Every structure is written in structure tokens, then in C-alpha cells.
Amino acid sequence: MMRAPTYTPTFTPVEAYHARFTAPSGPTLGNTIGRVLVAGGADLNQMSSIHAAIQALTDDTAGRARALQDKAALTNLVDTHAGLNGGAAVATQPQALDELTKIQAAGQAALGTPGMITAYDQQIGPALNDAANQITGHALRQAGVERQAVTDQELQSAQQAAASAWQDPARFVQGLDTVKAIAAGQTGNAENEDDRAAVVRTAVGGAVAKAVGQALAAGEPEFAAHIMGGWGDTLAPAAYQVAVARLGQAAQTQRMASIFGEAAGGNAQTAGAETPPPSPDAIAISAPTGAAVHPIAGGTVTALDGAPDNATVRILHPDGSSTAYGGLGMAAVAPGDLVTPGHVIGSASPVITLAATSPAGDAADAGTLLRNAGGIGAVIGQADTPRSWDISAMRDRIAQRGDLSPEDQVLATNFAVRRMTADQAQLAANDAGAGRSIVSLFAASPDSIRHAADLPADLAAQMSPTALARVDAALRGAAQAATTPAPDNATALRLELLQRQSPDIFSQVNLAPLIGTVNPADLARIAENQAAVATGQDARDPQDRRTAILDAVAQHEVMNANSLPDEALPAIQNRADTLLRLNRIDPGDRTTIGNAVTDAIQSQIGQS
CATH class of the missing domain: 1.10.10 (Arc Repressor Mutant, subunit A)
Structure with missing residues (x-):
């Protein structure tokens, strides 16, 4: 049996259940009556039997009263023990029984005459036996529960161990034999x-x-x-x-x-057709149909040929060399996209080709480049890696499968839509998360991040190729700009209104391409709010006049089902702020702030 935990008694000491109950001292019912009779001249010898009866009645009453008091203590003790489970109930059984003995001993000691004790014992005896039986019975039942719990835990562990060996038949059978043995030991009843x-x-x-x-x-x-x-x-x-x-x-x-996977690989290629290498220096690579294809080095997508079927993706690398990946069942990038080795550029057909050129434009040994990059594993990835899809082309390919029944056509199409939708959602979430990180890095050190190549490699790979190209353009534009965007410009204010009106949409916005368009401090603050909203928390806007104004503008647009012109937002915000500042309106006075915003909107829209 499992060793019971150390238990500190919670029983109230016997002395706390009652005050000391002592035999009557001084005048009693018996001697008081005796004094009255003597005073009246009565013969006490004739009254002795009456005196004895009265004394016996007094002793019996005192004993019963004490027994009634101690029965309450017994009940409390039994209830306390009944509240214990498992090993605690078993471990404290001796102590609980000892407490019963102490209660009886204390009760007897508190009574002053043998008659009182006799009456007490007659009343408390059955209650003591019943309490002892209840405590012992509960301990025995909990001991059984404890034994069963240990056995059940042992059986569950054996079942889990056997199940975990499902890939190894010998270990699996051995594990089942252990389960049988443990279960057989439980069948005694x-x-x-x-x-x-x-x-x-x-x-x-x-x-x-x-x-x-x-x-x-x-x-x-x-x-x-x-x-x-x-x-x-x-x-x-x-x-x-x-x-x-x-x-x-x-x-x-x-x-x-x-x-x-077959549709992603191009359907026709799965029948055995292979794309020959475009040159003697190119190589053919066997791949699982539909697997992700990665570039061996980062660069810019310069061309996409043959899409959507039997596509070839060409990538220009920073050193002037280029690589071409042919025989793709479907491309996942477009010209102008920026890729890293972590990106997916397409889905593999059974055989893809890799060709390369040197910076001078001469054919290069693609096999050597592949080995230097880490081998086939650097190019061929997993089938379930998220990527961009041509949903229409995938639908058409499944519809063209003549070997599928109408029911399978529907099932396959639904599966494809779910998969592609999930990939798009994952890519969007990755873009938003990476965008927040890039914004924070840029706000902290704008001069050290001037293009995408300055980003940490894992952060660049987290962003989709199209989004990374947009971020690269934004970083280059910000580096070349003569001035920094003013705070609270139209783009920043529109984002903050979106945060209030449509948190779900706001949380999916990639903020990094807005570098150079929004003031860095504003963009960093918006990124913090977006991170909070994306995790289900409240935005961290301070409860000041500016926040109250934006809340009122957002409410105005929602109530009127009409968006204000973006270019008017800074003027509206400034005018409302001026009115409230001059009138020293408290940020908590939302009614007055709402009126001021309405006046500012009417004034600004009237000027436009």
C-alpha cells in the first residue's frame, strides 16, 4: 500500500470541547432539603431514604449532562476523520481512537462521585463504541480505495507503456502481457x-x-x-x-x-513524365510529389516560366549568380518576390531540375552548388509546409481527374480548399508577427536596418516572399528619405481607428511595409497594441485626451456607417484636441469629448 503522508491532527483538543465539569460543592439539592427539614423539627433519620434518592437523582443528572456534552465531541471527531481520504484516513485512525479514550477519561475525571461516573459511563459507552466503529470502518474503506488507486495507476502506466510501443511489435506484445498480468491480479473478487x-x-x-x-x-x-x-x-x-x-x-x-499532393505536383507528371535537365551542367532531383521546394540560396525571383504547369522559377542571387528550378508542379512565388533558403518557391513534381549560372552568365555546376548547400534536403522539404497556392488551378486539376468518383471529387476539393485556406491564414499570421518584430527593430535602430538583407535570417524567412519584397522596398525608401513622417499622420490614425473598429482585421495587418510611411514611434506603439490584440488582450493605449478623441472618432464612423476621408483625420484630431485643451476638459468626460469631435468633423468636412 502507498505510504500515507505525514498528517498533522486537526482534531480540537478534548479540553476545548467543554469546560471542566466538577461535582457540585457547597449546598446541593439534598443537603438544602435536609436543612429545611431540620429547621422545621423533622426527624432526619426518617428522611435518609429521601436524601439518598435525591442524591442519586443529582448524580444521574450530572452524569447524563456530561455524557450529552461529550457525545457532541465524539460526533465532531467522527466527522473530522470522515473528511479524510486515502492514506490520511488510515494513518490517523490510531490517533482518532486515542482521542476517543481521552474524551472518556476527561469526562470521568470531571465528575465528582461514583454515581455520576456510573451514569456517565452508561450513556457514553454505546456512543464511544459507535464512534470507534465508524472511524475504523472509514479507515478500512479508505485503505481499500488507496490500494485500488495504486493498482489502477499501475495498470494505466502499463497500458500507456504498451501503447507507446505501437511501432515495435515485440515490445507492444510484451507490454500487453504486462497489462494482462496486472489486470489478472485485480480479479480476486x-x-x-x-x-x-x-x-x-x-x-x-x-x-x-x-x-x-x-x-x-x-x-x-x-x-x-x-x-x-x-x-x-x-x-x-x-x-x-x-x-x-x-x-x-x-x-x-x-x-x-x-x-x-498529386494535384500540387501537376497531375500529368505523376504518370511518369520527366522534365529533362535544360543543360549538361543541370541536374535532375527525384522528389515526393507535392513536396515543398526551397531555393539553395536567397535572392530575387526574376522570372516564372510555364506556370501553372511544369513551372520554372528563376532566382537572381546577391553575388550576380542565378539558379533555375524546373519541373515544378506549381509555383508558390512571383517575379519580384524576395526569397531566403527557408522559403517555399513551389511544389515538386516527381522529378525537378536545378540549373545554375555564374555571375558572368556562364553555366555553373549545379551538382556542386547543391552539395555545398547541404544536399537534396536543402531543396526538397515537407509536403505539409505552408506556401502560397493558385487555388483556381488546384480546383481545375482536381476536377480534371477522370479516375475520381463525383463523391471523391467533392471530398478532394474540400480537402484542398481547407489546406490552402489554412496555409494562407498561417502565412498571414507569420507576416503580421514578423512585421511587428521588424517594426520594433527599426524603431530601436533605424540606421542599422536599411534593407531586408540586414534582417536576422530567421525573421526574414518567417515572412512570405511577397511581403518580404515589400518590406525591403519600405526599408530602402526610409533609408533614402530626407525626413521622418510626422506623428499622427493619416495612415497612423486610420490604423488606430481600425484597431478600435475591427480588432480581428487590425491584428492581421503587416505593419513592416509601412516603415517610412508612419512615424517610427507611432508605428512601434501600434505594433505593441497589435501584439496585445492578437493575444486577446486589451490595447495598451493611455487613458488620455488623445485616446478619448480617437475613441469618439471611431464611434462616429461606426454610428454613421461611413468612413471619414483619411486625409481629414489629422486635422479633425488636432481641432478636437485644441478645443478640449483650451476648455480643460477631463479625458473622462466622454460626452463633452464626443461633442467636440462632432464639431471638429463638421468643421473639417465643411472645408473639404
């Missing part, structure tokens, strides 16, 4: 052999269900089906049906993913 077998089968079924779930989660429905074929009969009917349904769903998802 089973009435017959069938009941014992059912307990063992249920335990093994639990391990099998876990193994099937882990195989499916790892994308291995074939393994899961093998496990079901060997041990599926150990599952309960409901669990079996669930497992079969999950197997079917996993197999269908895997088949749809295969169709999607």
Missing part, C-alpha cells in the same frame, strides 16, 4: 472465470485503443489497421466502432492528401 476474463480483456482493450489513437495521430493508419486486425476483439463494442470510424476517417484523409 470476480465470481467466475468469465468475469475474470472480461476484466483482463477490458484492460488489454484500453491499451489497444491507446495504441490505435497514437498510430492515427502519427499519420500511420496502416499501422493502426494492423493493430486493430490483431487485437480489435479486445475492445468493447462502442470502442471498436469508434476505432473503426477513426480508421476510416484517417484512411480517407490520407487518400485526399495524396490526391492533393
